[in-house]
Amino acid sequence: MSDLAPGSTIFNPTMFAPAQLVGGRIDPASTTNKEHQWAVSLTPGFYHVVVNAQTADGASGNLGVAVNRRPETGSEERLLSGNEIARQYRDQGFFEVKSSAVVPLKVVSNFGMVDYVMGVFANGTPVPSPAFDKCPTVMPLTVGTVSTFALGEDAPGSGDQWFRIDLPLGNYKVLVDATQTSGVSSNLAYDLALFDGFAQESHGKRVVSDNQIGVHFTAQGTLAIGESGSFWLRMRNHFHAIDVTILISAQ
Numbered sequence: 001m002s003d004l005a006p007g008s009t010i011f012n013p014t015m016f017a018p019a020q021l022v023g024g025r026i027d028p029a030s031t032t033n034k035e036h037q038w039a040v041s042l043t044p045g046f047y048h049v050v051v052n053a054q055t056a057d058g059a060s061g062n063l064g065v066a067v068n069r070r071p072e073t074g075s076e077e078r079l080l081s082g083n084e085i086a087r088q089y090r091d092q093g094f095f096e097v098k099s100s101a102v103v104p105l106k107v108v109s110n111f112g113m114v115d116y117v118m119g120v121f122a123n124g125t126p127v128p129s130p131a132f133d134k135c136p137t138v139m140p141l142t143v144g145t146v147s148t149f150a151l152g153e154d155a156p157g158s159g160d161q162w163f164r165i166d167l168p169l170g171n172y173k174v175l176v177d178a179t180q181t182s183g184v185s186s187n188l189a190y191d192l193a194l195f196d197g198f199a200q201e202s203h204g205k206r207v208v209s210d211n212q213i214g215v216h217f218t219a220q221g222t223l224a225i226g227e228s229g230s231f232w233l234r235m236r237n238h239f240h241a242i243d244v245t246i247l248i249s250a251q
Helices: none
Strands: 014-016 022-026 035-042 046-056 061-063 065-069 077-081 084-086 088-099 101-109 113-120 140-142 147-151 160-167 169-180 186-195 207-214 218-225 230-238 242-250
Touching: 014 207, 022 101, 035 061, 035 113, 046 061, 046 065, 046 077, 065 088, 065 113, 077 088, 084 088, 101 113, 140 147, 147 160, 160 242, 169 186, 169 207, 186 242, 207 218, 230 242
Parallel strands: 014 035, 140 160
Antiparallel strands: 022 113, 035 101, 046 088, 046 113, 061 084, 065 077, 065 101, 147 242, 160 230, 169 218, 169 242, 186 207, 186 230
């Protein structure tokens, strides 16, 4: 990420370039750091503004960033606004620029203090995914092939595993088998969600979710794919470390 400092008022936005990553820490309870002001020079076309955000203390809680586009005249245009209960999340907004211009962007937190990274990308250009910084290891998944892995406990920097899978048009069954790594009966809870695009939270669809007390459980879900493509899957653990097996099969 760039070391550019954000502007603090609408009169001094900090300029950045398309595909350049900027960001910082923002605190709605602050007297001088309630909002960040940025500006990017764009030619006519369609663009994505993409944001990764995480709670400043690493704890799971209400999390959401809003990005507004400030036109020369008229009211602000909301490009994206998040509302999740999590440690970190991603969101994106799609917008059009009809004539070459410097586009001012205002960033605020919808809840508490957050750290965020933001970029503006021309439509069709690559966007680092599923995150900008501290990008997680992404495992490949294949329909009909069993995948086994360990999932760390629910903690900052742990508890998530990302996958990439190609899914043709059709319906699928998803089978998840989870066992406490410790072998001790305790809370066992997780969810498996499907994402498209840049893996933004607002496009997520929960596929399998389990919440039990025990050593070992098996759960299943279904997927209906209306357009062939590559998709993200994220498994998020909510308690202790578990050993997991996933099988996705065509119905």
